[in-house]
Amino acid sequence: MRIVEIETYIAGNPWKNWLFTRVLTDEGIYGVGEGTLNCFARTVEAAIHELKPLVLDLDPFQIELLYQRLVRDVYSEGGQIHMCAVAAIEIACWDIIGKATGQPIYKLMGGRCHEKLRAYANGWYRGPRTPENFHDRAKEVVRRGYTALKFDPFGNNWRTLTPYEFDLSIDIIRAVRQAVGPSVDILVEGHCRFNVATAVRLAEAMAEFRPAWFEEPVHHEDLRAIIEVARRSPVPIATGESLSSKQQFAELLQHDVISIYQPEPLNLGGLWATRKVADMIDAHYGVVAPHSAQGPICSAACVQLNASLPNFYLHEIFDEFNEPWEKDIVTAPVEVKDGYIVIPDKPGLGTDLNIEEIQKHPYSQENYLPLFQPDWEWRRGGRTQHRS
Numbered sequence: 001m002r003i004v005e006i007e008t009y010i011a012g013n014p015w016k017n018w019l020f021t022r023v024l025t026d027e028g029i030y031g032v033g034e035g036t037l038n039c040f041a042r043t044v045e046a047a048i049h050e051l052k053p054l055v056l057d058l059d060p061f062q063i064e065l066l067y068q069r070l071v072r073d074v075y076s077e078g079g080q081i082h083m084c085a086v087a088a089i090e091i092a093c094w095d096i097i098g099k100a101t102g103q104p105i106y107k108l109m110g111g112r113c114h115e116k117l118r119a120y121a122n123g124w125y126r127g128p129r130t131p132e133n134f135h136d137r138a139k140e141v142v143r144r145g146y147t148a149l150k151f152d153p154f155g156n157n158w159r160t161l162t163p164y165e166f167d168l169s170i171d172i173i174r175a176v177r178q179a180v181g182p183s184v185d186i187l188v189e190g191h192c193r194f195n196v197a198t199a200v201r202l203a204e205a206m207a208e209f210r211p212a213w214f215e216e217p218v219h220h221e222d223l224r225a226i227i228e229v230a231r232r233s234p235v236p237i238a239t240g241e242s243l244s245s246k247q248q249f250a251e252l253l254q255h256d257v258i259s260i261y262q263p264e265p266l267n268l269g270g271l272w273a274t275r276k277v278a279d280m281i282d283a284h285y286g287v288v289a290p291h292s293a294q295g296p297i298c299s300a301a302c303v304q305l306n307a308s309l310p311n312f313y314l315h316e317i318f319d320e321f322n323e324p325w326e327k328d329i330v331t332a333p334v335e336v337k338d339g340y341i342v343i344p345d346k347p348g349l350g351t352d353l354n355i356e357e358i359q360k361h362p363y364s365q366e367n368y369l370p371l372f373q374p375d376w377e378w379r380r381g382g383r384t385q386h387r388s
Contacts, residue, residue, distance in 0.1 A: 001100065002026045003060055006052045006089060008045045009355060010363040011295065011329055013322065015379035017041035017367045018295030019084075020353055021048060023092035025060060031095030032353050034297035035088030035266060039368040040081055047078070047085035060093040061100075063272050071269060083244045083269040090270030091301050091349075098348030105304035105348060109275055112307050117341040120148035120187055120314045122293060123321035126379050129155050129168075131175035138179040145338035148185035148212065148314055151176060156372050159195050161202075170205050177209040185314075186210075187238075190217035191371050196225050203233035213238040213260050223251065230257040238262055241291035244269075249277050253284045260313060264291035266298055271305055278309050287313035296330045300349045303334055307343045315341055328357045 005024040010017050019041045021033040035044045054069045070086045078085075098105045106112050121141045127133045134151065141149045153172035157165055176186055188211045194202065199217035206214070214235045218225040220242040230237040236259030243249055244267045252258060261281045265274040278288045288311050292302040299319055306312045319326060319334050327333040332351040335342040344350035366382035 001029070001059055001061070001096075002057050003055055003093075004057075006048060006055075006092075008048055008088075009353065009358050010041050010045065011358045012361045012363050012367050013295070013326070014364075014367055014381045014383075015369050016294070016381075017363050019044055019088065020295065020297055020358070021088040021092050022353065023060065023089060023096060025096060027100075029096050029099050031060070031092035031097075031099065031348060032297055032351070033088040033090065033092030033095065034295055034301070035084040036294035036298060037080055037084045037266065040084075041363060041367075044081055044084045044088070047081055048088055051085055051089070055089060060096045063090065063093060063097075063270075066090060066093060067269060067272060080242070080244050080267050084266045086269040087266040090272065091265070091297070094271050094301075094304075095348035102347050104307075104343075104345055104350060105271065105301075106307035106343070109271070109305070109308040112343065113310050114307055114312060114343070116343060117303065117306050117312065117315045118147065119317040119336055119339055119341050120150050120185065120289075121146045121321065122150045122189075122316055123318040123379065124149060125151050126321075126377060129153075129172070129377055131168075131171045134172045135175040135179040138176045142180050142184055144320070145336075145340075147183070147339050148187060149176075149180070150187035150189055150215070150316070152189040152191055152377075154190070154193055156374055156376060158193055158372055160198050161194075166202070166205070169202070173206050173209050173211070182210075185212040187212050187215060187314075188235075189215045192216045192219040192242075194218055196228050199229045200232045203229070203235045207234040211235050215239065215262070216241070226252075227255050227257055230255075230259075236260060238289065240264075242267060246273060246277050246280065249280060253280060253286070256284060258286070261286050261288050262291045263288065265301055265305060266294060267291075271301060274305060275308070278305075278311065282311045287311050289314040289316065292316040293318055296326055296333055297349065297351070297353070299334045300330070300332075300351045303341055303343060304349060317341065325357070325361065329354050329361070
């Protein structure tokens with residue numbers, strides 16, 4: 001079997017254009033993948049087509065060789081843009097392998113370790129940044145059966161917080177805890193916003209509400225900062241979604257202070273690289289909650305990955321809180337029952353693209369998440385910019 005063509009498609013989700021691939025083979029089997037990256041859909045799409053000649057005529061079963069050709073052999077280090085392009089091809093090849101062998105991908109990565117996957121809801125808090133809105137929407141999430149949910153209470157703040165903004169952020173965390181009760185995990189998202197001093201003050205203030213984690217409170221590129229916060233924080237620190245190589249994880253793991261690791265399969269170049277990183281984390285007795293804030297193919301890929309991980313912790317799910325048409329652009333969306341993900345037994349990823357439906361939702365340059373602009377929580381994309 002040989003790769004003969006790679007096709008790309010973009011679906012215009014208002015808060016992040018989703019980039020998908022189809023990798024075609026000479027035997028008529030094709031696989032689907034995803035390379036979504038906030039604000040860079042067309043850039044990653046161009047990278048996929050520039051890399052394509054390196055894998056044409058390659059056997060899609062040769063995942064390691066494919067990865068080396070697309071990463072090592074190009075020599076240049078392209079960070080997340082480069083690795084998302086690689087992932088879009090690599091995930092599609094795993095889908096092909098699964099279809100060719102008649103097996104779900106997790107059976108090809110060591111087998112299934114879990115009967116179902118506990119999910120945490122994200123994207124549920126669209127609306128005004130008030131304790132009342134977060135409280136009411138959190139109650140609805142719990143009514144759906146979720147036992148964990150994540151949110152960013154910090155508005156568009158950066159580096160520091162005024163006393164008013166600090167108190168409002170803590171009030172929102174308090175409101176969510178009151179809404180969900182003591183037995184539901186709350187996960188606080190930091191989006192790399194703060195300096196060390198602010199992050200530590202926030203961690204100390206939110207500790208009474210027992211968050212399961214405080215995610216990326218400082219910028220992921222500042223390793224010294226994230227290590228210092230992790231050592232001083234009374235709340236477990238989660239990070240890793242923005243890293244794009246196993247070497248970066250190896251450096252982070254040397255310090256043994258991070259509680260939850262969040263490798264992103266798209267940023268790491270696909271499922272095989274992420275599986276390797278998860279095993280490195282397991283060697284350090286760590287747990288893994290892979291980042292999955294992209295489109296429905298990435299969500300399906302993370303289900304396959306997480307099913308095979310003995311140190312899996314939580315699965316991120318946006319699917320129930322995205323645009324209503326998301327479920328129409330794939331043939332079998334990820335299924336959530338009472339807050340847990342049902343692990344499919346179909347070959348490959350267990351889903352496919354509906355190209356006709358994708359074409360109803362065209363790319364727009366405004367489709368990205370402007371995290372440092374007012375009202376970004378509404379997830380209307382770049383349309384929220386500069387309103388105040």
